[in-house]
Amino acid sequence: MEILDILKKLCLCFSVSGDENRFLDCVNDICSNLKTETDNIGNVIITKKAENEKRRVLLDAHYDQIGFIVTGFYDNGFVKLDSVGSVDERTLIGARVCHTHSGIVGVFSSVPPHLQKGDSKNYPELSSLAVDFGFELTDIKEKIQIGDYICLKGDYFILNKDYFCAPALDNKAGCAIMLSLINSLNLKNTSLTLLLSTQEELGLRGARAHNSTNFYDEVICIDASFAYADGCPRVSTGNLNGGAMLGVGPILSKRLKKCFEDTSKKHNIPMQYEILSSTTGTNADALTLKVQTAECALISFPIRNMHSAIEMLSLKDLDNTAKLISEYIKEADLNA
Amino acid sequence: MLNLLKNLCSPIAVSGNEGPVREIIEKEIAPYCSKIYTDRGGNLIAEKKGKKPSKNKVLLAAHMDEVGIIITHITDLGFLKFSCVGGIDNRLFLGKTVTICTKNGEIRGIVGLVPIHLLSADERKRTCDIDSLYIDIGAQSKAEAENLVSLGDTGVLDSEFLEFGKDKIIARALDDRCGCAVLIELLKSELEYDITAVFTVQEEIGLRGAQMAAEELNPDIAIVIDSTTACDIHNILEENTVCSLGNGPVVSFMDKGCMYNRELFSLIMKEAAQNNIKAQVKRAVAGANDSGAINKSQGGVKTAAISLPCRYLHSANCVIDKNDLTETLRLVKAVLKKACEL
Numbered sequence: 001m002e003i004l005d006i007l008k009k010l011c012l013c014f015s016v017s018g019d020e021n022r023f024l025d026c027v028n029d030i031c032s033n034l035k036t037e038t039d040n041i042g043n044v045i046i047t048k049k050a051e052n053e054k055r056r057v058l059l060d061a062h063y064d065q066i067g068f069i070v071t072g073f074y075d076n077g078f079v080k081l082d083s084v085g086s087v088d089e090r091t092l093i094g095a096r097v098c099h100t101h102s103g104i105v106g107v108f109s110s111v112p113p114h115l116q117k118g119d120s121k122n123y124p125e126l127s128s129l130a131v132d133f134g135f136e137l138t139d140i141k142e143k144i145q146i147g148d149y150i151c152l153k154g155d156y157f158i159l160n161k162d163y164f165c166a167p168a169l170d171n172k173a174g175c176a177i178m179l180s181l182i183n184s185l186n187l188k189n190t191s192l193t194l195l196l197s198t199q200e201e202l203g204l205r206g207a208r209a210h211n212s213t214n215f216y217d218e219v220i221c222i223d224a225s226f227a228y229a230d231g232c233p234r235v236s237t238g239n240l241n242g243g244a245m246l247g248v249g250p251i252l253s254k255r256l257k258k259c260f261e262d263t264s265k266k267h268n269i270p271m272q273y274e275i276l277s278s279t280t281g282t283n284a285d286a287l288t289l290k291v292q293t294a295e296c297a298l299i300s301f302p303i304r305n306m307h308s309a310i311e312m313l314s315l316k317d318l319d320n321t322a323k324l325i326s327e328y329i330k331e332a333d334l335n336a
Numbered sequence: 337m338l339n340l341l342k343n344l345c346s347p348i349a350v351s352g353n354e355g356p357v358r359e360i361i362e363k364e365i366a367p368y369c370s371k372i373y374t375d376r377g378g379n380l381i382a383e384k385k386g387k388k389p390s391k392n393k394v395l396l397a398a399h400m401d402e403v404g405i406i407i408t409h410i411t412d413l414g415f416l417k418f419s420c421v422g423g424i425d426n427r428l429f430l431g432k433t434v435t436i437c438t439k440n441g442e443i444r445g446i447v448g449l450v451p452i453h454l455l456s457a458d459e460r461k462r463t464c465d466i467d468s469l470y471i472d473i474g475a476q477s478k479a480e481a482e483n484l485v486s487l488g489d490t491g492v493l494d495s496e497f498l499e500f501g502k503d504k505i506i507a508r509a510l511d512d513r514c515g516c517a518v519l520i521e522l523l524k525s526e527l528e529y530d531i532t533a534v535f536t537v538q539e540e541i542g543l544r545g546a547q548m549a550a551e552e553l554n555p556d557i558a559i560v561i562d563s564t565t566a567c568d569i570h571n572i573l574e575e576n577t578v579c580s581l582g583n584g585p586v587v588s589f590m591d592k593g594c595m596y597n598r599e600l601f602s603l604i605m606k607e608a609a610q611n612n613i614k615a616q617v618k619r620a621v622a623g624a625n626d627s628g629a630i631n632k633s634q635g636g637v638k639t640a641a642i643s644l645p646c647r648y649l650h651s652a653n654c655v656i657d658k659n660d661l662t663e664t665l666r667l668v669k670a671v672l673k674k675a676c677e678l
């Protein structure tokens with residue numbers, strides 16, 4: 001399966017942090033000839049053992065996405081929500097949502113401009129909003145329970161041939177890269193483990209819970225980072241179409257940095273840097289503490305509109321990120 | 337009527353670009369009318385023969401246009417700047433998708449944003465003014481964007497027509513394709529008296545089509561069919577809800593554009609009661625519709641408005657109740673007969 005096909009499949013599978021069970025089926029479907037395991041917190045782990053194992057590499061990408069959880073009902077049948085992860089409240093009014101369990105559709109309510117009284121200087125906070133599912137109180141309570149999950153509804157689509165848009169490309173695109181790699185790579189000396197980690201959006205919880213008795217020589221974290229667009233600060237954003245963003249910072253391996261630079265040069269794969277002056281805000285922060293003696297690299301792909309229903313990436317960047325990681329792993333395997 | 341409404345909601349027809357909706361309506365009503373023409377402003381005017389001539393010249397009106405956006409500038413990096421056509425809450429745009437009508441057909445875009453991770457706490461709350469918003473169509477340069485889009489192209493926030501909840505419809509442009517659907521069904525039915533109907537243009541930018549049509553047609557009585565603001569949402573006091581979904585057509589006594597004719601207002605309420613039609617009085621002096629123009633034309637026209645209650649008006653996700661739609665048709669039909677006899 002091509003990366004884009006995997007990504008499309010993952011995009012159709014809602015996986016708000018803590019609401020992941022349908023994701024495992026989706027992964028099993030994509031990696032039908034590999035064995036998947038889950039741990040107690042909900043991480044999905046896939047290992048492809050080398051015949052002649054000399055080294056072990058862990059690839060990590062989180063598969064949870066931001067969303068909402070039902071906290072109550074209003075008398076008129078509207079549904080009250082709280083956020084799961086850091087939701088962009090500016091994008092909510094007038095947005096369609098979906099009850100992840102049943103698929104029923106609702107919309108965040110709003111007051112029409114005709115009736116507003118000078119209260120539009122700020123975006124409304126989530127606590128003042130509610131979702132209209134078109135049902136009265138008694139009917140909605142039969143369909144939705146407190147504690148159920150709600151997702152922003154957004155189909156994937158392609159802009160101007162090369163730009164893929166969908167909610168939660170952070171970090172389903174990272175998962176798609178990993179799953180395509182494990183399907184395509186056949187390594188002699190390197191055992192490859194994928195950690196599809198959960199609850200990253202709640203503070204790297206899945207990565208923190210990962211079983212630390214496992215030993216890996218190298219850890220490569222894959223996540224989404226910021227692509228420049230109108231209004232964004234130039235510093236702390238990469239360029240769309242600039243290729244993978246190689247993390248450089250105090251907690252990341254300098255040797256691996258050099259390796260990826262060499263791979264990029266040798267195979268003429270575009271790459272750019274992401275300078276992180278302290279920790280990274282990604283699972284790398286947790287895994288560098290967890291996994292004994294491992295060296296850690298962080299490879300990101302640039303996306304626009306992070307944490308909205310219209311996250312956008314360049315298909316070239318997606319391919320080039322996968323290619324950079326794949327070529328490096330193959331080369332390191334040969335040299336082992 | 338649902339299929340008809342769905343067809344009517346499908347084309348994009350921002351004020352000044354009503355052609356695609358006009359074509360659908362013309363095709364629908366042609367077999368049932370004695371005369372149809374498009375005036376110089378773009379209004380579609382239809383005359384229908386009833387069983388006998390009416391005592392008064394009665395004009396029915398519904399508007400074809402919808403609120404939307406218009407492209408005003410293309411930046412060096414290929415982003416599109418835009419203005420609103422009609423009244424849209426600026427806060428509805430961020431993180432949403434749009435469709436733009438271009439010379440090469442419809443294309444999609446997204447209203448881009450600076451991720452919250454890169455904003456201060458204050459910036460995360462403050463409404464982005466329209467000048468700071470932009471549309472990303474995936475173009476990487478001004479030249480690439482110019483190949484895809486022209487200045488002055490119009491578009492809308494995306495929204496799929498969907499039946500949802502209990503008897504509800506969610507879609508864009510229900511304001512006022514609902515009114516158009518009611519008027520079309522009326523023209524298709526057998527009527528007692530001769531009537532004139534107008535499907536107006538440019539309502540959303542100041543009732544401009546209705547003004548032209550009323551000057552031209554010079555009616556004695558006008559009945560405007562539009563949608564109106566239902567604010568029956570959470571955290572709103574009953575007295576501020578204006579009207580409610582499922583409680584039937586909304587009858588206005590006064591809004592920001594028109595003091596409605598009292599005789600007609602009473603007649604409508606009486607007809608509703610006599611025909612066992614659920615109807616509600618609009619509980620606020622808010623909004624305006626084509627009545628505001630028609631009422632003031634040619635020495636004055638006795639005007640009434642019968643509206644569909646509609647939540648989230650002027651957003652891409654208007655919500656109506658199907659039952660209100662059929663009840664509105666029944667009420668308009670009953671009232672029309674009496675108005676012709678006045």
